[in-house]
Amino acid sequence: MEELKNKISNYVNLSPEDLEYAIGFYKRKSLAKNEILIQPGQFVKHWYYVEKGCLCFYSIKDGNEKVLEFFSENDFFTDIYSYLKDKPSNVYFRATEPTSILYITKDDVQKSYDHSHQIERWGRLAMQDTFIQTYRRVAHLNYLSNEERYLRLIEERPNLLQRVPQYMIASYLGLTPVGLSKIRKRLSLM
Numbered sequence: 511m512e513e514l515k516n517k518i519s520n521y522v523n524l525s526p527e528d529l530e531y532a533i534g535f536y537k538r539k540s541l542a543k544n545e546i547l548i549q550p551g552q553f554v555k556h557w558y559y560v561e562k563g564c565l566c567f568y569s570i571k572d573g574n575e576k577v578l579e580f581f582s583e584n585d586f587f588t589d590i591y592s593y594l595k596d597k598p599s600n601v602y603f604r605a606t607e608p609t610s611i612l613y614i615t616k617d618d619v620q621k622s623y624d625h626s627h628q629i630e631r632w633g634r635l636a637m638q639d640t641f642i643q644t645y646r647r648v649a650h651l652n653y654l655s656n657e658e659r660y661l662r663l664i665e666e667r668p669n670l671l672q673r674v675p676q677y678m679i680a681s682y683l684g685l686t687p688v689g690l691s692k693i694r695k696r697l698s699l700m
Contacts, residue, residue, distance in 0.1 A: 511536070514559055514612055517584055522632040532629050535618035541565075541605035548603040554592035556613040560585045563609025564673050568681070569601045577681040579647060580606070580670055586636050590644075606674045651684050659683045660693050 511533055518529060536559070541547060547565065548554055560581050567579040567587070578601070581587040592599040593616065614622075623630035650659055660683055663670065671679060680690040 511612070513561065513584060517559070517586075518632055521635045522628050524626070524628050524632070528626045528629055531625055532622045532632070535614045535622060536612040537614075539611050539613060541609040541611065543605055543607050545609075546602060546604045547611070548589055548592075548599050548601065550600050550602070551598050552592075553596065554589040554599050555616050557586065557588050557593065557616070557619055559612040560587070561610040561612055563611075564606045564670075565603050565609060565611075566606050566674065566678060567601060567603050575678075575681060577678050579643075580667075580674065580678075580682065582670070582673070586640060590637075590640060606678070656683065656685055656689065657693050657697070660685075660690070660697075 514533055514536065515529055518524065518532065524532065538561070541563065547558075558581075560583055562583060564580060564582040565587070566577055567581065567589075568575045568577045570576070579587075581603075587603070589599045589601055589603070591597065619633060623633055650662060654662065663679070663683065676690060677687045680687045683690065685693070
C-alpha cells in the first residue's frame with residue numbers, strides 16, 4: 511500500500527489521517543495469468559490500482575482481440591463508461607501475468623470524497639489523468655505512423671515489450687503481427 515500512498519501524495523497533499531482514511535477502503539485481489547477481471551455484461555462498481563503485474567484492456571471485434579490499453583504497476587484503471595454510467599461493460603480486462611491489484615467500491619469512493627475535499631480533488635485529478643491517457647492513445651492512433659507509434663512505445667514503455675506477447679503489442683499499435691515484424695526488421699537494419 512506504500513506505492514498507493516505515494517501515488518495519491520503525488521496528486522494532493524493529504525493529512526496523514528485523511529490518507530489513511532482514503533486507503534482504508536481499498537482491498538487486495540490477486541489474479542492469475544490470463545484471469546479475467548472484467549468481461550462484457552458485467553456492471554463495473556470498482557476503481558482499481560495495479561500493485562504488481564500487468565492487465566490488458568481489450569474488446570473482441572469480428573472474433574479478433576483488439577487491445578485498447580495495458581495497465582501495469584502504479585496505474586489506476588476501470589471501465590470508465592460502465593463505472594460512470596452504471597451500464598454493463600462491453601470490454602475485457604485480463605491479467606497478462608500474475609497480478610496484484612487494489613480496489614475500492616464506487617460507494618466507498620463517494621464516502622471518501624464526502625469525508626475530505628482534498629480526497630475528492632485527488633479523485634478528480636486521477637480521473638482527469640485517465641481521460642488524458644485515453645485522449646493521447648486516440649491521438650497516437652490517428653496521427654502517428656505505424657513506425658512512430660512503435661518507436662513511441664519503445665521510448666515510453668520499453669518493459670511492456672518483454673511482458674506481453676508480440677501479437678498483443680501489434681494489436682495495441684493497430685498493426686498485424688506481420689506488420690509489426692516488418693517494422694522491427696526495418697528498424698534493426700538502420
